Amino acid sequence: MGGTPDYFAEVFHEDGFGELALLNGPYRVLGRGSNLLVDDGKLPFGVVRLAGALTKVWPVVGGEGDAVFLEAFSGVSLRAVARMALDIGGGGLEFGITIPGSLGGALRMNAGAHGQEIGPLVESLAVFDPKKGAFRELRKPEFSFGYRSLSVGGSSDESPFLIKALLLLTRRDPRDIRTTMDAFLSRRKATQPSGVFSCGCVFKNPPLPIPPAGRLLDLSGLKGACIGGAMVSKAHANFFVNVGNASASDFFRLINLARTRVLKDHGVELSLEVEVWKG
Template sequence: MNWFSEFAGRIEHDVPLSPLTWFKLGGCARHVYRPAEEEQLARMVGRAHGDDIPTRVLGAGANVLIRDDGVDGVVVRLDDAVFQKVEYQGERVIAAGGADLMRLTRECARRGLAGLECMAGIPGTVGGAIRMNAGGKHGAIVETVSSARLLTPEGDVEVLRVEQLGFGYRRSAVGPRIVLSAELQLRQDDPRRVLARYEDIWERKKTSQPFGENSAGCVFKNPPGESAGRLIDEAGMKGESIGGARVSREHANFIVTRKGATADDVLRLMDRIRQTVRRQSGIELELEIDIW
């Protein structure tokens, strides 16, 4: 792949991905690319597409499980300052795709910009949150998004309004595109009130989830009108383990891992959970996390 020489210094080869994920699991990426500007990224993505080289983007790795044998092709990381920029323009916030969501959520609350505090305690990047329509019982990111700039696999930039982004429960129409930035519309409120709501949601999250352990958040989506965590709990799976992976005792929809665990342990445990829940309730659980 001689075209790599053009991106020298920004491409690394055979890079372990486990430190880049919240599960701390998985094999290597054949190539990791860290662009320093959008044009460079567009050029690389377009080239890779033309040469049939798969390209994926990894945010903070808070919602992915990477298989033990790793991934082929190029993994893009938006960790240069250019891709983490946030501009505050009154009630409008323009956040780059690689911006840290927890930092953004806290800063908006501190400024009294209301709307994003429902995201308190959700780790990841803005791009990952848009892709997954991250959220919880207090709301989801869709409620604040007015538009997003996306990079297509061909290397073209397009701007989609919220209604074109196909948001639904933990899904969007982003597909193979890369979120370069998102425009959020918030409401100016009293900073003390917004901060209090933010802290309240954050506190509840900390006490109901195994935050200090390695996980990727909720493993399964909630089936319509049901709670995946409750179904797993009722199936008697709390504390169940395979190898170094275990169903959390604090929140049954979390799989937590300890040192020495493999991605295969997690995959096998997921299968066992699905089978047990299907047998006991007749409900088929659908994955929320992304498996690479």
């Protein structure tokens, strides 16, 4: 679902970034679109995605003691990075096997599950600086992570084009990594909708001790609520699913309904986790 951008471009290798400067007008970076709600109609920006050689992940030799390093371009899927971690006996990214999307999207969103997030694993980031037309390597504390956010130079508003990341994992027996991944996958299967079109959790969880967003939505009786083709999942109330030809506008209206009900019933103002690309 969603509208049409000015243009769609894929960058296939590191040398391809020079050509981005030739494209007219602003653009946004697309990972795999698993955390996006894109408006209907014409979109006033282009969309750029990493492809080809920029979807690779590889082990980095030389980690001392229990340190296991792994490097990847941002276009690779997070699941592929988690599988590489399994292959080389790097623990800490087991949760990544459960999260759809690219490494770039995971970094931008500080994706996490089962009490862990990707942020603490990141040693360095390579970003593309469009003004200079060059890459820049960032090391801590030039970047930091918050709840579903990445800040560069102290600002989470600046949204750099993430090209590559170096992750530091901890040596762990691959059999144990596999067991943890299997447990996470089973838990997810039991608690979240699968085989449906969704954009993951729509709202961020409010700070403790307020119950999670899904619980508040459930208590407000919103499971199964439907507007057009958009429905609040019956399996997990914080997942809104496309049950057939939903428009973005169906989703926006359902989001407004859910927010209004939760505010009225629980006095909690929910903020969006899913990112909206407005036309």
